[in-house]
Amino acid sequence: MKRRDFITCFGLGYLASSLPEKVVAYAPETTAISSTSGDWQPVGTVAELDKTGQLLNENSSVGSVLVIGTSKSKNLVAVNPTCTHMGCTLEWLAEEKIFLCPCHASEFAANGNVQMGPATKPLSNYETKIEGNLVIVKRNS
Numbered sequence: 001m002k003r004r005d006f007i008t009c010f011g012l013g014y015l016a017s018s019l020p021e022k023v024v025a026y027a028p029e030t031t032a033i034s035s036t037s038g039d040w041q042p043v044g045t046v047a048e049l050d051k052t053g054q055l056l057n058e059n060s061s062v063g064s065v066l067v068i069g070t071s072k073s074k075n076l077v078a079v080n081p082t083c084t085h086m087g088c089t090l091e092w093l094a095e096e097k098i099f100l101c102p103c104h105a106s107e108f109a110a111n112g113n114v115q116m117g118p119a120t121k122p123l124s125n126y127e128t129k130i131e132g133n134l135v136i137v138k139r140n141s
């Protein structure tokens, strides 16, 4: 192996090993979002939601919110994606339609109900709607 090939290979290997396995959290750009009235609060934009079919805002004014769906969905789903067992951030598995905890494998239905422990408490969920270019949520009581 030539010196130049070795350096290129080593450099790419180092770069690849230093990257995170995947991006878990996505902080949407919400600086242009104005607040809405009442209990409804903006958590991101329609463009952000439509990009991947998921919108995670861990720092919204109502707490951590994960919205599932797109602007064309009839029913948007929004939950607090913090696992009720020990607080890990859940992942949405679209094919299975479940929220899965990467820490101890608790599973939650789309409505937030526990399907498999060790978690025993359901997730908080939110009413969700789109107004203009904003995705807004309201805590269910």
Ligand code: FES
Pocket: 083, 084, 085, 086, 087, 088, 101, 102, 103, 104, 105, 106, 117, 118, 119
């Ligand atoms: S933190 Fe989620 S199952 Fe333990």
